[in-house]
Amino acid sequence: MKKILTVLSMAAALLLSASAFAQAPNEGDPIVVGSKQFTEQIVLGKVIVQLLEDAGYEVTDRTNLGGTAVARDALEAGEIDVYPNYNGTAISNWYRDIPWAQEAIGEDTSGDAYASFATVASYDAAIYDLIWLRPAPANNTYALAVTRQWSEENGITTLPEFAEYVNAGGEVVLSTGDEFAQRPDGLPSFYETYGFELTEDQLIIIAGATPAQTEQALASGQNNVNVAMAYGTDGALLAYDFVVLEDPLGAQPVFQPTPVFRGETIRAYPEIAGILNPVFALFDNPTLQGLNASVEVDGLSADEAARTFLVDNGFID
Amino acid sequence: MNRIAMLGGLIAGLGFFFLPTLALKPNRLAPGTSFNLFEFQGDDRYLVLFVLALLPILLSFRHDVESRGWLLVGTGSLLFVLTLVLPAGAGRLLLETPEAFLDGGAFIRNPRILPAGAIATGLLGAYVTLFAGVRDLAKVEVQTWLQALATWLAPIVTLLLLLNGTFDVYSIMVEFYANGAALEQKFVEHLMFVFISLGVGFVVGVGLGLWASRDERLAPIILYAVGIIQTIPSLALFGVLLVPLARLGDQSFLATAGFFGIALVVAVALAGSYALLADREPGRVRIVHLIATAIGAAVPLALFVGVLVSFVFRLANVGFTSGAYGDTTGTILVLLLAALATWGVGRWFVPDESRWRRGLKVANWSLSAATAVAVVVLFVQASGSNRVLGGVESLSALTIRDLGVSGIGVAPALIALTLYSLLPLVRNTYAGLNNVDLAIIDSGRGMGMTPSQRFFQIELPLAFPVIMAGVRNAGVALVGIGTVATVIGAGGLGDFVIQGIVNTSIDQILLGAIPAIALALVLDAVLRGVEGLLTSPGIRQVQQ
Incomplete structure (x- = not known):
């Protein structure tokens, strides 16, 4: 017992002496920046980190955190102060099972970027006290990609042309994740909008597959795959030299990357919006694709990619 | 006959014959084109690998165990090193004119050389051959240090070549230099x-x-x-822990310390009463008493250990990874190595209970103690860093989160x-x-x-x-x-x-x-x- 007491008191002494080392206060708590665990998220997270650091804030870097659930839970629990989010993700995840929200948002899956964004932002502010800043003009939505060779041979660059080809009995094998294949606003929305449908033999559904995996299936041509699920701003599209089929009728919800803050944080530092908004305004599809490619294709670290972009555009030195 | 050597030769030989040796990737992601050993454009020196791979099969029929052992060790070691060295040369040639070897439409940006299946089977075959040779040497009781030399020569040469940059052409090394x-x-x-x-x-x-x-x-x-x-x-465990740990992190240190004190008193009271009364209580009451005591003891213990471990981790992380305390970490390393050295020398090279042995023991004890002190110094230094308790004004403002406990991260x-x-x-x-x-x-x-x-x-x-x-x-x-x-x-x-x-x-x-x-x-x-x-x-x- 004596020994245990000694150990306990030593540990307590350690804790107390450690707290005595606490340094002079900085301005408030550091701002904790998070991100999900894929390239674009990490790059955007690093952009936010570097911009805030450059502006003199103390920042804790928690990018590369985990999936949607972990990042969103962490934001709601106050473990992080901000992470880049997509309005489309909000619609298809946490407003999916709320009927009244679906009703209001449902009309906005038509690809009307502004309406969809405004709805999600207002609900998030009212229900969770989460503030969406200015969305980037990019759309990292689901898309269908084909190889350039196939596109040229068949003269197909848009979804209406693709639908015509399918309905005429053309050979198609689509490699896709299960979520995209089944979600009403995913592949079924393409069917409905463009008037075609793929049979079960024409689909290779990989449970939980990311575009990286479906694209690799297309690149290697395994199982005769000639079409793959992809994201609009994927850096890998460039590496594989794929063509993304255009979606002229906007069948997919819009996924615009946007910094989402806890209300508490943005009220304490309202000037942050002025720092981040001009930068996010530059992130259109080609820019984001280039940034993603510099990480995925060239093997730069996300940190370097973000820094190079911010320095080249004169936001930081 | 040495069957293990034959197996090694077969693994390496069949691998080089049937599997691709290298893949030339047009960029970091795209799969690219694979090359078999025989496709390196009439350059005979790559065929050395194939011959070397098959050699153990012939050698395995030799009867004289000692010479067989040495020959197998030599072949295995050479095969091990050359399996990595020769394709690296071929890779450098491929990278000189990548467009000549890739499809017309390939998007060429920083092309890479991926070591493919035959290199893995080559290394495995070489290792098996080496192992077979060393076993032969052990059988005829060759001196232990020669056996050790035979075993470790190829890996050490490979390591030296790695440090020399011979393998920089491989994609994994490119990735390493970038990260x-x-x-x-x-x-x-x-x-x-x-x-x-x-x-x-x-x-x-x-x-x-x-x-x-x-x-x-x-x-x-x-x-x-x-x-x-x-x-x-x-994943489920992380999900369950996120919210309670986030809540705990929000608590003030003083309040938690108070709670800890109360919980400790309750635990001691429960344990004491159990020790005194348990024998006189009816069975059911006693079980309830026992469970209450266990929970009462577990709560403060888990709280204390959890906070302490998170804090130690934070100190160690700041101390060892920030690079700000390089002198101290260097000192720790040197002291630790010196302590190990004195201990090892004392144990293996100095006969029992001589004066030297005692001296080494004293040196070992003092070096170990000095290492411990250096670790404490590092922790004290690190605890003064902004990254540990930065921004905390006073003890009353200190929260559990400041000690490293939070719903995400290491806790x-x-x-x-x-x-x-x-x-x-x-x-x-x-x-x-x-x-x-x-x-x-x-x-x-x-x-x-x-x-x-x-x-x-x-x-x-x-x-x-x-x-x-x-x-x-x-x-x-x-x-x-x-x-x-x-x-x-x-x-x-x-x-x-x-x-x-x-x-x-x-x-x-x-x-x-x-x-x-x-x-x-x-x-x-x-x-x-x-x-x-x-x-x-x-x-x-x-x-x-």
Whole structure:
């Protein structure tokens, strides 16, 4: 017992002496920046980190955190102060099972970027006290990609042309994740909008597959795959030299990357919006694709990619 | 005839014949074109590999064991090194004019050379051949140091060539140079996850195993409970821990310390009353009393250990990875190596109980003590860093989060890893103690040993190898499981693995996986060494 007491008191002494080392206060708590665990998220997270650091804030870097659930839970629990989010993700995840929200948002899956964004932002502010800043003009939505060779041979660059080809009995094998294949606003929305449908033999559904995996299936041509699920701003599209089929009728919800803050944080530092908004305004599809490619294709670290972009555009030195 | 050598030759030979040796990738992601050994455009020197690969098959028919052993060692070593060196040369040639070897439409940007299947089978075949040769040498009782030299020559030459930059052409090295600084930090983080969770798991697991072995009724419950823990998916565990840990993090330090004090008093009261009253209580009341005591003791203990471990991790992380305390970390390393050296020299090279031996012992003790002091100094330095308690004005403003406890990051990762380490530790402690021959314990009793003498001088030494096997098991498993810590934002080598999977970049996956594998192997070897050194010589003899 004596020994245990000694150990306990030593540990307590350690804790107390450690707290005595606490340094002079900085301005408030550091701002904790998070991100999900894929390239674009990490790059955007690093952009936010570097911009805030450059502006003199103390920042804790928690990018590369985990999936949607972990990042969103962490934001709601106050473990992080901000992470880049997509309005489309909000619609298809946490407003999916709320009927009244679906009703209001449902009309906005038509690809009307502004309406969809405004709805999600207002609900998030009212229900969770989460503030969406200015969305980037990019759309990292689901898309269908084909190889350039196939596109040229068949003269197909848009979804209406693709639908015509399918309905005429053309050979198609689509490699896709299960979520995209089944979600009403995913592949079924393409069917409905463009008037075609793929049979079960024409689909290779990989449970939980990311575009990286479906694209690799297309690149290697395994199982005769000639079409793959992809994201609009994927850096890998460039590496594989794929063509993304255009979606002229906007069948997919819009996924615009946007910094989402806890209300508490943005009220304490309202000037942050002025720092981040001009930068996010530059992130259109080609820019984001280039940034993603510099990480995925060239093997730069996300940190370097973000820094190079911010320095080249004169936001930081 | 040496069948193992024949197997080695077959593995390497068939591999080079049927599998691609290299793949030329137009960029980091695209799959690219594969090349067989025979496709290197009429350059005969690559065929040396094929001949070398088949040589062990011929050599395996030799009758003279000693010359066969040396020839196999030579062939295996040469094959090992050349399997890596020659394709690297071919890779450099491919990279000079990549467009000549790729499809017209390929998007060429920083093309890479991926070592393919035949290199893996080549290395495996070479290693098997080498092993077969060393076995021959052992059979004819060649001196031990020559055997060791034969075994380690090829890996050492390979390592030197690696440091020399001979293999820089391979894509994994390209990835390494792009991420070298991050890799070092992730590796240290990973190392600390493993050590801290293994340390805490050891105390808890061996304690539980000990308890189980003393109480037959409790044993199945404890073993069942740690078994169940093992089946909880890590993601689910992280999800469950996120919110309560976030809440705990928000609490002020003083309030939590107060709560801890009260909980401690309650626990002591419960335990004391149980000790005094249990015999007089009816069965059902006694069980309730016991459960209340267990919970009452577990709450403050878990709180205290959790906060302390998170804080130590934060200190260690800042101290070792920030680079700001390089002098102190360097000193620690030097002292540690010196302590190990004096200990090793004393043990193996100085005859027992000479004056030198005593001097070395004193030197070893003082060096060990100095190492401990240096670690404390590092922690004190690190605790003054902004990254540890930055922004805290006073003790009353200090929150538990400032000590490192939060819903994301290392706190949930350490808790999960510690829980996952319990099963092998508890099971092996229980099995080791339970399998001690009762006759030996009885004879100890007959000699008049007290229960604690019997435990420390009979049961523990006999159970020790089994317990250590559990520690090794847990340590190696933790290196692997540690890669999931990344999904809760705790970092570690899993960062590379998960991102590599998400990007389908094999090089990035390997950049995380290879150090993890190396770490697991080294950890296993070190723990094996510790086990060998701490096992009583008599027991070791019986084992052999």
